[in-house]
Amino acid sequence: MPRSKRKNKLILFVVATAIASLAFYLLVHFNSELQELLRPQMGGLASQAETFVKALQLVFLGILAYLLVRALNSLIFGLAFRLRQGFEAPTLVRNVFSIVAFTLLFLLIFSSLFPRVNLGALFTTSAIFGVILGLALQDTLGNFFAGISLQADRPFQVGDVITVGAQRHTGVVEEITWRAIKIRTFTNHVVLINNSSAAKEPIEVCPRGNLNARLVLFNTLFNDSPAKTIHVVREAVREADNVSEKIPPIVRIRNLGESGVEYEVKYWLEDYARYNDTDALVRQRIWYAFRRAGLNFAFPTRTLHLERKPRAEMGEGKGGAIVERLAAVDIFAPLSAEETAMLAKASINHVFAPSELVIRAGDPGSSMFVVHQGRVSVQITDNLRSRTVATLNEGDFFGEMALFTGEPRTASVVALEETEVLEIGHEAMKRVFDNNPDLVESLSHIIAERRQGLAARDDSTSGETDESAGILSAIKRFFGLN
Numbered sequence: 446m447p448r449s450k451r452k453n454k455l456i457l458f459v460v461a462t463a464i465a466s467l468a469f470y471l472l473v474h475f476n477s478e479l480q481e482l483l484r485p486q487m488g489g490l491a492s493q494a495e496t497f498v499k500a501l502q503l504v505f506l507g508i509l510a511y512l513l514v515r516a517l518n519s520l521i522f523g524l525a526f527r528l529r530q531g532f533e534a535p536t537l538v539r540n541v542f543s544i545v546a547f548t549l550l551f552l553l554i555f556s557s558l559f560p561r562v563n564l565g566a567l568f569t570t571s572a573i574f575g576v577i578l579g580l581a582l583q584d585t586l587g588n589f590f591a592g593i594s595l596q597a598d599r600p601f602q603v604g605d606v607i608t609v610g611a612q613r614h615t616g617v618v619e620e621i622t623w624r625a626i627k628i629r630t631f632t633n634h635v636v637l638i639n640n641s642s643a644a645k646e647p648i649e650v651c652p653r654g655n656l657n658a659r660l661v662l663f664n665t666l667f668n669d670s671p672a673k674t675i676h677v678v679r680e681a682v683r684e685a686d687n688v689s690e691k692i693p694p695i696v697r698i699r700n701l702g703e704s705g706v707e708y709e710v711k712y713w714l715e716d717y718a719r720y721n722d723t724d725a726l727v728r729q730r731i732w733y734a735f736r737r738a739g740l741n742f743a744f745p746t747r748t749l750h751l752e753r754k755p756r757a758e759m760g761e762g763k764g765g766a767i768v769e770r771l772a773a774v775d776i777f778a779p780l781s782a783e784e785t786a787m788l789a790k791a792s793i794n795h796v797f798a799p800s801e802l803v804i805r806a807g808d809p810g811s812s813m814f815v816v817h818q819g820r821v822s823v824q825i826t827d828n829l830r831s832r833t834v835a836t837l838n839e840g841d842f843f844g845e846m847a848l849f850t851g852e853p854r855t856a857s858v859v860a861l862e863e864t865e866v867l868e869i870g871h872e873a874m875k876r877v878f879d880n881n882p883d884l885v886e887s888l889s890h891i892i893a894e895r896r897q898g899l900a901a902r903d904d905s906t907s908g909e910t911d912e913s914a915g916i917l918s919a920i921k922r923f924f925g926l927n
């Protein structure tokens with residue numbers, strides 16, 4: 446509840462209490478005077494005037510009792526319950542408390558003001574009335590008692606995701622009242638389910654603080670290796686946002702289907718209420734991972750899938766673009782056209798999704814990458830916080846440090862958008878070095894410069910020459926060059 450609204454409520458409460466207390470005080474203080482005043486109007490009967498004044502007292506004491514119950518309700522459920530349990534008590538519990546407490550207080554006040562009235566007889570004579578009322582309120586009372594039994598069991602709470610009813614309504618529980626459960630569906634609609642219907646139906650509950658799992662299905666062609674598929678999908682899914690790090694995803698074969706191998710990936714969510722977005726992200730990650738790993742989704746085998754690409758798209762065009770890209774990379778500038786073409790042929794093309802990890806700091810690495818399309822950011826972890834040391838664009842390269850020195854990756858590289866990179870391995874680079882020994886030297890300078898960028902020292906220039914000399918000999922040793 447907003448602060449101003451709470452303040453207004455408090456002011457209203459204080460004013461109402463003051464007025465009711467004053468009225469009651471005046472009624473008690475001027476009791477006999479009031480009776481004297483009323484007697485002529487009541488045909489001179491003292492008992493009628495007394496009853497009338499007592500009835501007035503009952504009204505104001507009733508109002509005071511109501512205010513007291515409300516204050517107790519706010520204190521117990523609004524404050525103490527929230528402090529102890531961490532969430533507000535359900536509306537239904539609060540309402541039941543109010544009704545029971547008020548009825549008891551009212552009966553107490555009534556019997557002290559009218560001690561001669563036999564409440565038992567009153568109830569007995571009103572039994573028939575009660576039956577009629579009960580029949581009329583059958584549904585309402587059914588909901589009420591079903592609500593109480595649901596609350597007694599406490600199968601779910603506000604904030605949990607539940608699926609209920611024959612129509613399988615799914616949504617986040619917003620409120621549990623004496624009549625119905627109010628859920629907000631994932632299309633932002635509100636669905637009200639009667640307590641009595643909910644009590645009869647099975648309810649699937651995904652509690653808020655619980656690690657709830659989801660299943661996402663996909664398939665591959667029969668000739669794609671299951672071991673490779675399982676590894677690739679598990680790694681792709683575990684990095685996705687909202688996928689819990691506590692339990693690694695499980696990828697398993699569900700069926701050897703008609704068109705291909707059918708898999709499911711089971712993953713656990715941090716926030717189950719966002720499962721639609723997370724399912725979609727998981728599918729997206731699987732698509733990209735498949736593309737990089739050369740895996741294929743299965744489509745119905747009865748479909749004849751004929752594809753004839755125009756010549757420009759069939760490799761030559763693509764190969765030409767790769768040669769052009771590599772020729773424009775500054776460290777490869779000294780290479781001859783044949784050498785660049787050889788490098789292009791040896792390179793492998795990979796696509797990464799936005800915010801996907803291309804390489805992880807600390808991993809071993811035996812290849813370098815050229816950004817063919819898109820952008821990546823180079824990140825290191827400083828005091829447990831991730832820091833970006835550089836952003837690399839099309840034509841820039843990375844991953845050379847581990848490739849040329851044999852040391853683990855010095856930083857993580859993350860795709861900032863959908864990014865295509867060209868991976869060049871150890872073998873291809875060794876061939877290039879054998880023909881162009883000068884290349885080693887220019888590379889050692891770049892590596893030394895980047896190392897200083899990683900250390901982020903202000904006096905970075907001082908040791909650069911020594912360092913690049915050290916790197917130069919490390920590269921030569923690693924590649925077996927003289």
Ligand code: CMP
Nearest residue numbers: 835843844845846847854855856895898
């Ligand atoms: P490597 O250590 O193999 O893996 C992480 C890569 O991040 C690293 O090679 C470099 O290519 C790149 N890198 C590290 N530091 C910098 C920097 N300061 N500027 C640009 N790129 C960097």
